[in-house]
Amino acid sequence: MVGTSSTSFTQKVEQQNNARHFQSFPIRRRGESGDQPTALVLCDAMGLGTGDMTGLTLHDVLAVIKGHSPEGHKFSSDQALRAETVGYVKKPSAREKMHCVAFVVDATKINSYGKGMGFTFQQLREHISDLGVHQVALLTHVDQLCPQSAHDITKVYRSRLVQHTMEKAAALLGMSMSYIVPVKNYSCEMDVDEHTNTLLLCAVQHILQYVELYFQDLTEPRVV
Structure with a gap:
């Protein structure tokens, strides 16, 4: 729920x-x-x-x-x-x-996160990295940022506003932008939508790639 x-x-x-x-x-x-x-x-x-x-x-x-x-x-x-x-x-x-940690950040509230929260995020990320666990960030509600993305979610990566918000999320979390994955939430829809699903499945694929890296790091021999 x-x-x-x-x-x-x-x-x-x-x-x-x-x-x-x-x-x-x-x-x-x-x-x-x-x-x-x-x-x-x-x-x-x-x-x-x-x-x-x-x-x-x-x-x-x-x-x-x-x-x-x-x-x-x-x-x-x-x-x-x-x-x-x-x-x-x-x-x-x-x-x-x-085996992978996904931070969920609301794109519509990115400006409401204070410096204290940014420090907490980055402090947590350092501890998680010490555990050898990779991290990604899901930027949710991106369709609410701009009319173009709301009308056609396939254009989400062409939106300058979404791009700018991804940059803000990356700065907040202390992450590279390649770790920020935009997704659209199901809210008022009664049926599934293939384009919305594509973004969500891309996010899952992104997560699984880092899960695979986690297990590779465990099994690969270390050079002493």
């Missing part, structure tokens, strides 16, 4: 501890014999925040990436994920670790 909110919508708020749940979504493909599982699993957690009550802390994000977070874990603003947490994965397997 998705929605609009001033803070992350990926949360299940309880009256007492304002908990946020971590959830994984195995991706399946439809075949002749029904839905078939794939190796792709998307893991969703609420985003970073500028304060204790508005998002995950740096500590909890890194714990998720390292694979310590149990499925369905409730993130609490007053209690960090640690070894004493119920269900804590002490020795994560390759299946439980994250």
Whole structure:
């Protein structure tokens, strides 16, 4: 489920501890014999925040990436994920670790991110890089930036406004522009659209390329 909110919508708020749940979504493909599982699993957690009550802390994000977070874990603003947490994965397997991190940045709010958030992003990216995990950024809602892209999403890479926003996202995250992937969100559509899907599938392909690099780095012999 998705929605609009001033803070992350990926949360299940309880009256007492304002908990946020971590959830994984195995991706399946439809075949002749029904839905078939794939190796792709998307893991969703609420985003970073500028304060204790508005998002995950740096500590909890890194714990998720390292694979310590149990499925369905409730993130609490007053209690960090640690070894004493119920269900804590002490020795994560390759299946439980994250193999690529995708930052999701709203193109329409790029100017609202302050310097503090930019510092947090770049600090987090340094820690993730130390883990050997590659990173990309999904620039969402690009169709809302300019009328041309809204009318014909196939022209998204020709839009100067989208290009300029990608540059801003790259500067915010401390990334090269080649890591910024524009996508259009489904919002009011009742049916799927092939051009919208093309952007989304390109994003998935981009992610999988870095997943492959992650495993290559693990298996290739090191020169001493």
